[in-house]
Structures are given as structure tokens and as C-alpha cells.
Amino acid sequence: MKDRLAAAGVLTAFLGLWQMVTGWGWVSPILLPSPLATGAYLVKAGQEGLWLSCLSVTLGRLLTGYGLGLAGGLFLGFLLYTSRLARNTIGLAALGLQTLPSVCWAPLAILWFGQTEGAMYFVVVMGSLWSLALSVETSIRSVPSLYLKAARVMGSRGWHTWATVMLPAALPQMLAGAKQGWAFAWRSLMAAEIYVTIIKRFGLGQLLHFGRELNAMDQVMAVMVVIIAVGLLTDRIIFRPLETYLRRTRGV
Amino acid sequence: MSFLTLEAIDKTFPGPRGGAPVCALNQLSLTVEEGEYVSLLGRSGCGKSTLLAIVAGLEKPDRGQIRCRGQVVAGPERHRLLMFQDAALFPWLDVLANVLYGLNLVENLTNAERLSRAEKFLEMVGLADCRRFRVHQLSGGMRQRVALARALAPDPDLLLMDEPFSALDALTREQLYADLQRIWTETKKTILMVTHNVREAVCLGSRVVILASPGQVVADERVTLPYPRTLNDLKLTAVAAHISCFLQTEVEP
Numbered sequence: 168m169k170d171r172l173a174a175a176g177v178l179t180a181f182l183g184l185w186q187m188v189t190g191w192g193w194v195s196p197i198l199l200p201s202p203l204a205t206g207a208y209l210v211k212a213g214q215e216g217l218w219l220s221c222l223s224v225t226l227g228r229l230l231t232g233y234g235l236g237l238a239g240g241l242f243l244g245f246l247l248y249t250s251r252l253a254r255n256t257i258g259l260a261a262l263g264l265q266t267l268p269s270v271c272w273a274p275l276a277i278l279w280f281g282q283t284e285g286a287m288y289f290v291v292v293m294g295s296l297w298s299l300a301l302s303v304e305t306s307i308r309s310v311p312s313l314y315l316k317a318a319r320v321m322g323s324r325g326w327h328t329w330a331t332v333m334l335p336a337a338l339p340q341m342l343a344g345a346k347q348g349w350a351f352a353w354r355s356l357m358a359a360e361i362y363v364t365i366i367k368r369f370g371l372g373q374l375l376h377f378g379r380e381l382n383a384m385d386q387v388m389a390v391m392v393v394i395i396a397v398g399l400l401t402d403r404i405i406f407r408p409l410e411t412y413l414r415r416t417r418g419v
Numbered sequence: 420m421s422f423l424t425l426e427a428i429d430k431t432f433p434g435p436r437g438g439a440p441v442c443a444l445n446q447l448s449l450t451v452e453e454g455e456y457v458s459l460l461g462r463s464g465c466g467k468s469t470l471l472a473i474v475a476g477l478e479k480p481d482r483g484q485i486r487c488r489g490q491v492v493a494g495p496e497r498h499r500l501l502m503f504q505d506a507a508l509f510p511w512l513d514v515l516a517n518v519l520y521g522l523n524l525v526e527n528l529t530n531a532e533r534l535s536r537a538e539k540f541l542e543m544v545g546l547a548d549c550r551r552f553r554v555h556q557l558s559g560g561m562r563q564r565v566a567l568a569r570a571l572a573p574d575p576d577l578l579l580m581d582e583p584f585s586a587l588d589a590l591t592r593e594q595l596y597a598d599l600q601r602i603w604t605e606t607k608k609t610i611l612m613v614t615h616n617v618r619e620a621v622c623l624g625s626r627v628v629i630l631a632s633p634g635q636v637v638a639d640e641r642v643t644l645p646y647p648r649t650l651n652d653l654k655l656t657a658v659a660a661h662i663s664c665f666l667q668t669e670v671e672p
Contacts, residue, residue, distance in 0.1 A: 317507040320475055321521035321573065322497035331520070335511040417510040418555025 232291025244303020269294025269355035294355025302344025428483035444634035458624030466634035560591035
């Protein structure tokens with residue numbers, strides 16, 4: 168409780184300072200909108216149903232893209248674990264590609280797929296796949312060999328060992344990798360939405376992009392707030408409970 | 420025909436880069452009868468654990484043959500169950516599920532039979548009340564008990580133990596010695612246990628086999644003291660002293 172009060176205090180002070188700087192005209196509102204203006208836009212857009220429609224479009228894209236990345240990452244991760252050739256070729260490429268900022272894929276994506284959903288999915292998959300694949304591989308590789316020996320002497324073989332030992336033992340590390348991959352996917356999608364314009368399906372990134380075009384910084388700022396909120400909420404609603412569950416049952 | 424026969428087993432491991440290969444077992448032969456409790460005793464690095472891994476089927480010998488119940492050992496099999504120094508319980512399962520793990524791999528059992536057997540062995544190791552505990556909630560001694568229940572539940576022909584007590588404190592260990600003797604006399608299991616603790620070897624084993632580098636049997640003695648034995652029994656201490664003396668004078672480090 169004390170911690171929360173202190174945190175709320177610091178946050179309020181920060182917002183107050185921001186409001187002072189902008190409200191008293193020290194900084195032009197064109198450069199930096201005040202928190203009140205940003206808040207006003209947040210509310211107004213909310214009443215117009217803008218957040219709901221943008222979020223449903225964006226989150227739909229995110230889930231599809233991330234889902235594809237996750238499925239591909241799992242497959243590639245297993246491949247990297249089992250095949251030395253894959254490790255020496257795809258593994259090396261993955262190591263390099265995961266450092267490539269996903270926005271670099273946008274020009275190619277537009278060229279190949281045009282201004283379509285496919286282009287967005289492509290950027291999101293490219294932005295998250297490599298880090299997911301590498302983390303799946305490392306998670307499996309770091310399963311203690313003692314567990315595998317124990318399972319083998321009890322008669323476990325092949326698929327049974329995978330399902331009952333490898334996967335559950337690798338799960339905590341895989342979850343950490345999935346969380347990082349999610350962050351990558353989220354960033355990639357924002358880059359993709361800023362570059363790829365689909366008039367009929369308007370997402371958060373596009374809203375931000377048009378805010379910039381119209382010089383409406385309150386809109387840009389408000390979209391940024393929503394983007395950050397989505398990131399925080401996903402962590403709190405999906406990843407944090409899973410982590411807590413694993414930590415509680417396994418005592419790590 | 421003996422229960423377990425090892426015939427002229429050779430095993431070498433590749434040495435450090437550029438160095439000579441390390442000989443772990445050298446023409447080792449050994450036979451074990453059904454129902455025996457054999458303590459394999461020796462200094463570190465004399466090949467005891469390698470021997471156990473080979474009998475378990477986790478390692479392949481370079482030469483030689485192992486037969487268990489007349490069958491040639493070709494790989495790991497649940498009839499020869501190995502217990503490790505670390506309990507190696509699965510932290511994603513609770514205690515009962517850990518004991519059930521090996522049982523689930525036994526065919527021709529109904530789930531109800533599996534459950535009742537798991538419960539029976541948990542009771543045997545004195546942990547019937549801890550069936551829903553998670554692994555991290557158990558002490559080291561309790562974990563090793565669960566590992567014992569997990570190993571015994573599928574009813575293996577041969578139980579292999581690789582220094583199962585070396586990571587435990589002295590008091591817990593003595594308690595487990597008593598439990599293990601009781602369980603051994605109840606179940607009549609054939610046990611092959613590796614240890615470097617002379618008194619432990621004598622306290623538990625109906626036979627003590629001494630290995631020396633490079634992987635050879637140098638002594639093989641029957642321990643005739645009646646069960647249950649306690650660590651501080653004077654006769655037991657005398658036998659242990661005799662073996663310690665032998666290890667120090669006759670076996671080169």
C-alpha cells in the first residue's frame with residue numbers, strides 16, 4: 168500500500184510537471200501536447216468508438232501474426248535442436264536476422280504483398296520468428312540430462328519422453344522466450360501498420376501515422392499511451408499469471 | 420544360471436584432448452544372485468558409476484556381455500531401474516504423479532491398480548501424507564524417499580543405486596538406512612548400490628564388492644551380520660574397519 172501510494176505520488180508529480188511545462192506556454196503545444204489535451208483526445212476517441220475498432224483490428228493482426236510466428240518458431244526450434252545441418256545454416260541466419268529491426272522488412276513486404284494484411288503478417292512473423300525459434304531451441308537444450316536419464320531408465324522413449332519430460336521441463340524458459348517474442352511481434356506490427364495503409368481496416372499504427380500527417384500530436388501521444396497500455400495489460404493478464412503459476416508449482 | 424552376470428567388461432572413455440584414453444573398466448566380471456544386496460565400494464574414479472550405468476543400459480561396454488535373467492542387456496529397460504545421487508524428481512509433477520510416472524509405463528495395469536500401488540509405496544517410504552506436495556516443498560531426504568518409491572513401484576527385477584545417500588546429512592542418512600533395510604527385507608529386491616562410504620556399504624549390503632582402478636574387482640566379501648543393522652554396531656564397525664584397512668593398504672589410490 169505504501170509502495171503504491173509512493174508510486175502514485177511520483178506519477179502525479181510527473182504529470183503535474185508536464186502539465187505545467189505545456190500549460191504555461193513554455194513549450195509549444197504543437198511540439199508537446201499537454202497531458203490534459205492527450206487525455207481529452209483519449210476520452211473523445213473512446214466515445215467515438217475509435218479505440219474499440221482500432222484495437223480489434225490491431226489485436227486481430229497481432230494474434231494472427233504472433234500465432235504464425237509462434238507455430239513457426241516451435242517448428243524451427245525443434246528442427247534446430249535435432250539437426251546439426253539446420254543449426255549450421257538456419258541457426259546462423261536466425262542469429263543474424265533476430266538482430267535486424269523488423270521495420271527493415273517493410274519495403275520488401277509492400278513490394279511482395281502490396282498494401283494488404285499479408286504484408287503486415289509478413290513483417291510481424293519476420294520480426295518475431297527468429298527470436299522465438301532460437302529461444303525454443305535453447306530451452307530444449309537446457310533441459311537437465313538427468314531428467315532424460317531418469318525417464319529412460321523407467322522405460323520412456325521417443326514421443327513419450329518429449330511429451331512428458333522435454334516439453335514440461337523446457338516450459339518455463341519457453342515462456343520467457345514467448346514473452347520476448349510477443350514484445351517483438353508487437354513492435355513489428357506497429358512498424359508495419361505505420362508503413363502499410365489499408366483504408367478499410369484502420370489499426371492503432373495507422374491512427375498514429377495519420378496523427379503525424381495532420382500534425383495532431385495529442386492524437387499521436389494518445390495512441391502511444393494506448394500502445395503502452397496494451398503491452399502492460401498483456402503482461403499482467405497473460406504472461407504474469409503463467410509465470411507466477413510456474414514459479415509457485417516448481418518453487419523457482 | 421546367476422541372476423545377473425557381467426562377463427569380461429571393458430570400457431574406455433576418450434581422454435582429454437590429445438591425452439590417452441581413460442580406462443574405466445578392465446575385464447571386469449561379476450555375478451549377482453537374486454535377492455542379494457551388493458554394495459560396490461571403491462575410491463572415486465575407479466569405475467563404479469560407469470559399471471552401474473552399463474548395467475542400467477545407459478552406457479554400452481566396448482567389449483563383454485551383461486545378462487540379466489538370461490537376457491542380454493542392450494539398452495535401458497524398466498526392469499533394471501537406476502536411482503541417482505540426486506533424486507531427479509520431476510518438478511512439474513507432484514509427489515504422487517512422480518511415483519506414478521514409472522507405473523504409467525507398465526502395461527497390463529489399470530489406472531486404479533497404478534494408483535493403489537503408488538500409494539502403497541509412498542506409505543512404505545513413510546510419505547503417504549505428502550502425496551500432493553510439490554518437489555520443492557520436500558527436504559533432501561524426503562526427495563530421495565520419493566525417488567525410492569518411484570523406483571520400486573514399477574516392480575523392477577533389479578534396483579541400481581548410484582550413491583543415493585551421499586548428498587544427505589548424517590541423521591537423515593541413518594534413518595534411510597533403517598528404512599531401506601526394512602523395505603529390502605519386505606520386497607526381496609536385488610539391489611546393486613555404488614558407494615564410497617565403507618560403513619554404509621557394510622551396513623546395507625549382504626555382500627561387499629571392492630573395485631579398484633583400473634576397473635577391476637579386487638575383493639568380494641559376504642557380510643553375515645544379521646539384519647536390521649545399525650551403523651554404530653560394534654561388529655559392523657569391526658568389519659568396516661577391516662575393509663577400510665584393506666582399501667588403504669592393498670588398493671593403490
